[in-house]
Amino acid sequence: MGSTATTPARPGFGLAAASALVVGSVIGTGVFALPSALAAYGPISxxxxxxxxxxxxxxxxTFRSLNARLPGSGGPYVYARDAFGEFxxxxxxxxxxxxxxxGNAAIVVAWVGYVEVFWNTGHHRAWSVVIALAGLWLPAFVNLAGLRSIAAFQVVTTILKFVPLLLVSVIGLFAMSRANFGAFNASGGSGWSAISSAGAIALFSYLGIETASVAAGRVRKPERNVGRATVLGTLACAVVYLVGTLAVFGTVPHTELLGSTAPFTDSAxxxxxxxxxxxxxxVAAVVSGFGALVGxxxxxxxxxxxAARDGVFPAVFLRESGTGVPAFGIVSSTVLASLLTVVSYTSFDQVFTTVVLLSVLTSVIPYLFSAAAQVYWxxxxxxxxxxxxxxxxxTVGLLALVFSFWALQGSGEKAVYYGVFGLLxxxxxxxWHKARKGEYGEVSPTVISQGATR
Incomplete structure (x- = not known):
């Protein structure tokens, strides 16, 4: 790992690459695995x-407006800090x-399901874990190779997955059968409860709409391109998601969809x-998932x-590789995602849904604070x-705020438990970090030392 010194300016992402980063991060394997997770609720989902x-x-x-006010890398962190303080x-x-x-752990679990269309078709758990770990570490190596390769990779993989996914989704609309949908509300509970629970799972498929704002410091003309990339990328994903999920529901019998690990393959x-x-x-799903993991x-x-640049996170997160990418952050996060993946495969029956709800809950908190910052300003x-x-x-800011609260309550008790525990x-x-730096809020270190000697 390199030093924390300032690196020379790099070309960065243009509008196309920034939009591809959004689409590539949002459309990972979530859309490819989501119909099976939503099948438990039926078409009401x-x-x-x-x-x-x-x-x-x-x-x-909301992110477009926030980035116009505060351009630069950091996204939700920057908005919350500027509006509500450092903590x-x-x-x-x-x-x-x-x-x-x-989220990377959830993406790679769904990605494994499509890799196993070609290899490990018996779904032997040990080999599933090996495939998942390879799916986490290969993207890490791509990132460590440098920003220029990431930008090109995002554009290529976005095209390769977007076109066949849209094609299957549109053609599927003409091949649907009403008998495949099953009961409108298959959950057995109330309609609103089913909608809320399904909504929390569906939100996972949109995680990543803020990626252009998080990496705004690497986008050319961020005051213009970040907002456009965020909105354009989200709209493109919305069309594919809604049409694709409907097509899968209508072409795969409900009973088969419940147990499917590759629903779009079954639909095709x-x-x-x-x-x-x-x-x-x-193949499109494998490429899609790999591109999302790279992003x-x-x-x-x-x-x-x-956050480390502002002294809020440990300075070790500033360490870069020789190619100018945050090497420590990439490696440490990939290690944590690997551990969560292994634990999920060995401890949870519904691996994808469990990890999805955890990542949704922890993502909604920054979304909520970002919307609150917009309303505050x-x-x-x-x-x-x-x-x-x-x-x-x-109106838009309040809608985003209410939506964030709705997603929180729909995440479920287990996700809330693990998510709040991880947050705290x-x-x-x-x-520890503030004390190590000798920062004690509004009370000066001198006062603290005097009090300790009394």
Whole structure:
């Protein structure tokens, strides 16, 4: 690992690459595995998907406004710190960091399901773990190779996965059978409870809409390109998600979908007949997941690096490789994602759903603080804004805030337990870091030392 010295300017991402980073990070393997996770709730989960899409677009518009105010790497961490102080910024950076590496664990679990269309078709758990670890560490090596390779890789993998996914989704609309959908609400509970629970799972598929703002320091003309990339990327993903999930529900019988590890492969086989179509989609899913892991492995290190630059995270997160990428953040986060993956495969029956809900909960906290920061700034600057513009922006900000609370309550007791526990683990880290630096809030070190000698 290299030093923490300032690195020379690099070309960075343009609008196309920044949009590809958003789409590549959002459309990972989530969309490819999500229909099976949502099948437990039935077609009512499509209602949840629509509501989540509206909330995701509100968040994308909120991030666009926030980045225009505070351009630069860090995203939700920077917004919370500027609006509510350093400790709020730390909690957001810590929570988002957990989201990123826990999300990588969820992505790689779904990715393994499609790799096993070609190899380890018997789903032997030991080999599944080996495949998953390879899926985590190969993207880490791609990132350590440098930013230029990441930008090119994101554009290529986004095209390779987006086109066949959209093609299968659209053609699938004409091959649907009403009998495949099953009961509208298959959960056995109330309709609103099913929508809330399905919505929390569906939100995972939109994690990453903020990636352009997190890596804004690496985007050319961030004041223009970050906002555009965020909104364009989110809208593109929304179209594919809604059409694709509907097509899978309508082409794969509900009972088969419940146990499927590769639902889009099953859908393609049902649409076109024969295994060639499913294998083609399987290749797209493998490429998609790998591209998402490459993007998220970069993002997972950007948030703690931005916080470390402000002295909120340990300075070790500033260490870079010779190619100028945050090497310590990449390696340490990949180690944590690997540990979570191994634990998930050995301890949880519903591996994908469990890890998804954990990463959703820890991601919603930064989303909530970001929306709250937007509402706070709009309220404090109300007299400086045109009434119509204020009403528009405030409506979007409040919608994003309400959406974040809704996603929190839908995450489930287990996710809340593990998520809050992981979040609060950051408190002693913050205390240790501040004490090590000799910073004691508003009370000076001199006063503290005098009190200790009495």
């Amino acid at each position: 499509l209602v949840a998907f629509v509501l989540v899409t509206v909330g995701a677009i509100a968040l994308a518009l 709020a910024g730390f909690l957001n950076a810590w929570s988002y960091w957990i989201t990123a590496w826990a 086989d049902a649409i076109f007949g024969g295994s060639w179509a499913g294998r083609t989609v399987g 998220w492995t970069l993002i997972v290190a950007e948030m703690p690096r931005a 709009l309220a404090t600057e109300a007299q400086l804004r045109h009434p119509l513009h204020l009403a528009r922006d405030l 683990l950051g408190v002693p880290v913050y205390v």
